[in-house]
Amino acid sequence: MVESKEPANKIVVDADEPDEWEQRIFSTGCSAENLNMTDCYYEKKDWRACKKEMKIFRECWKQHGNLQRTGTKEA
Template sequence: MSKSESDSKRAAAAEDDDEPDDWDKRIFSTGCAGDAAENTRMNDCYYDKKDWRLCKDELEKFRQCWKQQQNDKRTEMKDVKDA
């Protein structure tokens, strides 16, 4: 394989990587994703701190967004506190 073929394949792979996968589509459908949204802040907190226990505020904001968007009804998920 020539260098130009290798570079072309790498560029194509990088381009494909920018496309939302099934996981991304599911997250976006919650209404709690996107620029500076709850999902992003929650993931950024975990990335920075490496401990979910230190991200309680971000998790709670995501939970409130999840409920506000009625995802609990859509996914038939029950809150542990409500059970």
């Protein structure tokens, strides 16, 4: 008989289910804007080149009341 070396209480994460981080982003109402902003940074490796995407995300953040919800202060 071969014994498994896997722990009995191993947690299996379903890759199709949103993780905690994704759930937080979805709850802001700005997940598409966040994705566009992070994709821009990934492609250009410079936040200064993504000012348009950052502005769109910031406007979405305000429109969905996230400044009050998260205690964010506008710079």
